[in-house]
Each structure stands twice: as structure tokens, then as C-alpha cells.
Amino acid sequence: MNWDEELLKLFDTEEFAGIKAPTRKKTSSDRLVNSFLEIISFVEANNREPQTDGSINEMSLARTLGSIRKDEQKRAKCLPYDSLGLLQEKEKTIDEQLIELFNDPLYSSSSEVQDMFEIPDYMKKATIGRPEYIAQRVVCEDFENKYAGGFKDVHAKLNDGRYKLVKFKDEHLKTGAYFLVDGMLVLLAKMEGVARKKDYKLDGRTLCIYENGLQSDVLLQSLAKAIYSGGYSVKDMTLTDDDLLKKEFTITKNDIPSGHIYVLRSKSTNPEIASIKDLYKIGFTTQTVEERIANAKNDATYLFADVEIVASWQVFNIKAVAFENLIHKLFSHVQLKLSAGDSNPKEWFIVPLSIIEQAVNYIINGQPIAYDAQLKKIVLL
Incomplete structure (x- = not known):
């Protein structure tokens, strides 16, 4: 009696159909696993496997990969970390099958056949310089x-x-x-x-x-x-609003000031301006706000009148002009429509100060918002 054959027949029955070997758990770090992880990083960075005709480091990675594929024990140890399927059994591609076909002695290897596998110059990708350091x-x-x-x-x-x-x-x-x-x-x-x-x-x-x-x-x-x-x-x-503001505005050594967002109220005595309730200018400057408004009464941007600073925020680590553009876009439908001399000031808006302050906090928070002018309310999107 051949015991090997009898055991194979026994395990080939329905009773053992659902039985599988236990899944191998990930092992702790060792030199082989770390070497394989270096190979994974190389493939992710270069979109190809390491080759034996590359640099010394690439050649070493290529030989290590080949060694792991040939040795079943090494392959089993690295398989849990194989996120790219480098150790999976791969079927031959159509191109590889065709190449084998035309390499068969029954077929000629004329130049016409070889030309079928040449890539035209215009389809070849430009070589991209390899970075000096690749994160592992x-x-x-x-x-x-x-x-x-x-x-x-x-x-x-x-x-x-x-x-x-x-x-x-x-x-x-x-x-x-x-x-x-x-x-x-x-x-x-x-x-x-x-x-x-x-x-x-x-x-x-x-x-x-x-x-x-x-x-x-x-x-x-x-x-x-x-x-x-x-x-x-x-x-x-x-996080509460106070928590959020404290977290966002805590300045560290890595923070770099970008400028100031400011809110101004006009001191104009012109009835057309003075009669408008909740009229504010929202702007941005890389100077101090005081320096920016020093010549307000001679500037059409400030409606040819002095102004009062009602709020300001110093902005760090972002392009404050982009911050300003978000505010202007949010309140674009309540923008003041008024000509001042030959210009048309675009930074004046008819909106309550409390709404402006709330909008600034939401933008810092990254919360998408809109403004309902009829209800005078910020709407969360």
C-alpha cells in the first residue's frame, strides 16, 4: 500500500474541503524584512522593479528580490509585507507570450519580426532624474x-x-x-x-x-x-470655538507672519455713506494696519475719508491674500455699489461685524460656508 497516495485521497474528500492552513501572522523586524521593504519603496518611487544593470544599490535590491523569490522560506517570511504583489505568482503577459512565440526555432527572427517589438521614439518616456534620497x-x-x-x-x-x-x-x-x-x-x-x-x-x-x-x-x-x-x-x-482659536493662533518657532486681515468703519460725513448701516471695509496688508490707512482721506479705496479700525487678525503660514479673497467671495452679493471719483471701491460690504468675525473663524476652521443676506446668517455647507 502506498501511504502517500492514500493520505492524498483522504484529504481530497468533502470533509476536508473547507480546511485551510492558518494565515501566517506578521513577524517582528529583521534584516530580511527590512531589505524587502526597501525593495517596496524602490518600486513605489520608480514604478518598476530594481534591475541588475543599475546602480550598486539597485543591483543589490534586484539580487535580494531574486533570492527571496527563489527561496520559499524567505518568500513566506516577506509575503505579509508584500503590498505590491512582487512575490505573487504572475502569469505571462501577452507580449511575453508573443516574444516566446517568435523566438521559437520554427519561426524566423528576421528584422521585420524584431521591428514589431521596437517602441517608436515619440512613445518613449523621457528619463526622469532619480532623487538623491528616497524615503524608506x-x-x-x-x-x-x-x-x-x-x-x-x-x-x-x-x-x-x-x-x-x-x-x-x-x-x-x-x-x-x-x-x-x-x-x-x-x-x-x-x-x-x-x-x-x-x-x-x-x-x-x-x-x-x-x-x-x-x-x-x-x-x-x-x-x-x-x-x-x-x-x-x-x-x-x-473643540469649542475658544479651543479652536487658541489652537490655531498659538505661535511656534516654525510660524511665519503673512500679513494682516483688517475690518474698517468709514468716518465719512457724506450722507450717502454715513447713512448705510453695517458698512465695513475688509482688506489685507503686509504692513501694519495703521501704516496702511495713514493716508485714507486722500485715497478712493477708503471713500476719501478717514477710517476706524474695528478688528484685525495677524495671519501666519498661509497666503493672506487668498484668505482675503475667500472673505470677499463670501460677501460678494452684499458688496457696496458705489463710484468714488474714477474708481469703484470693491472691498466695502454691508454686513454686520459679528457675521464678519464668525466667517473669519469658520474659514480658519476649514468649514465650507455661505452667507444668507436676508436672514443675516452664516450657513454651514
Whole structure:
């Protein structure tokens, strides 16, 4: 009796049809896993597998990948981290099958046949310079003790409504903030060497912790691009207005002043102006507000009259002119229609001061809003 054949017949019955080997759990960090994660990072950055004719580092990655694919034990150890399917059995593509077909001795390898597989020059992609440094995702050694609880807490608060996902903006990039990127929560745990670039945006190295137990030192703006293209910010919905203002306006060493948003009231004695209730000018300046309005009575922008400062906000880390444009767009349907000399002042609006202050707070909060002029009320969108 052949026992191997008998055992195979036994396990090929209906009683054992639903029985499968237990799923292998992820192991702790070791040199092989980290080497494989370097390969994953390379493929994500270059959209191709490492080749043996590349740089020394690329050649090393290519040989490591080949070694893992050939060794079943190595492959089994790295398979739980294979987010790109590099270790999956792959069927040959149509192109590969055709190449094998035409390489068969039964067919000629004439130049006409070879030309079928040549890519025209106009279809070839331009070579993109390789970045000097590519952020690597590696296993976070102290994940369970230091970060796992935080991710569980965020999931719980998202489920019960205390947190919610909102549209991402650059000002959300702060230490301790959570984001959802491609379906995975990410913690911005640390920022280092932060400086403002020519495009006015902050950049520097980060320490990002992913909820799958990996970490990365990706650039701050690379993180921002990833969130913009496929993610959201996690927002705490339990903050009061006072909490929010304190959080948003707490100035740190990384904060850079952009300018001032101001609200002015006209001191004009012209009955056409003085008779208008709730008439305010909302503007922006990179100077102090006092310097900006020093010559108001000689300027058509200020209706050829002195003005009174009723409110102002110093803005940090954003293009304050964009902030000003949002305010103007919000109140565009209550804009003052009046000609002053040869100009038409466009920054005067007929709206209560309390509504203006409320709108500024909502814009800082990132909340989409509209203004109902009949009800004199801010409407949340």
C-alpha cells in the first residue's frame, strides 16, 4: 500500500474541503524584512522593479528580490509585507507570450519580426532624474507601546462622531495630526529641519507612523501631495470655538507672519455713506494696519475719508491674500455699489461685524460656508 497516495485521497474528500492552513501572522523586524521593504519603496518611487544593470544599490535590491523569490522560506517570511504583489505568482503577459512565440526555432527572427517589438521614439518616456534620497518604510520597533493605542482611539472617535474626515489643507500639517492616506491612518509624529520654500510652502523631514506598524521619514510636501491626491485630514469635532482659536493662533518657532486681515468703519460725513448701516471695509496688508490707512482721506479705496479700525487678525503660514479673497467671495452679493471719483471701491460690504468675525473663524476652521443676506446668517455647507 502506498501511504502517500492514500493520505492524498483522504484529504481530497468533502470533509476536508473547507480546511485551510492558518494565515501566517506578521513577524517582528529583521534584516530580511527590512531589505524587502526597501525593495517596496524602490518600486513605489520608480514604478518598476530594481534591475541588475543599475546602480550598486539597485543591483543589490534586484539580487535580494531574486533570492527571496527563489527561496520559499524567505518568500513566506516577506509575503505579509508584500503590498505590491512582487512575490505573487504572475502569469505571462501577452507580449511575453508573443516574444516566446517568435523566438521559437520554427519561426524566423528576421528584422521585420524584431521591428514589431521596437517602441517608436515619440512613445518613449523621457528619463526622469532619480532623487538623491528616497524615503524608506521600515518596521516601527516601539509601535505597540507608543503608537498603537493612539490609532485605536482615532478609529473609535471617527466611529462615534467625535472626529471626522475633512478636506486637507497645508495648515493641517502639524505634529500630532492624523491623516487618512489611501485608506490607511497616518500619524505625523515629528517634523525636522522645517523651512519655507520659494513657493511659500513649508518643507522638511518628518517621522510618519502608519497604522500597519511601519514608519517613514518622508518629506513634508511629499506627505502633503499624497494626502491631496488620495486622503483627508482627521478633525477633532469636540473643540469649542475658544479651543479652536487658541489652537490655531498659538505661535511656534516654525510660524511665519503673512500679513494682516483688517475690518474698517468709514468716518465719512457724506450722507450717502454715513447713512448705510453695517458698512465695513475688509482688506489685507503686509504692513501694519495703521501704516496702511495713514493716508485714507486722500485715497478712493477708503471713500476719501478717514477710517476706524474695528478688528484685525495677524495671519501666519498661509497666503493672506487668498484668505482675503475667500472673505470677499463670501460677501460678494452684499458688496457696496458705489463710484468714488474714477474708481469703484470693491472691498466695502454691508454686513454686520459679528457675521464678519464668525466667517473669519469658520474659514480658519476649514468649514465650507455661505452667507444668507436676508436672514443675516452664516450657513454651514
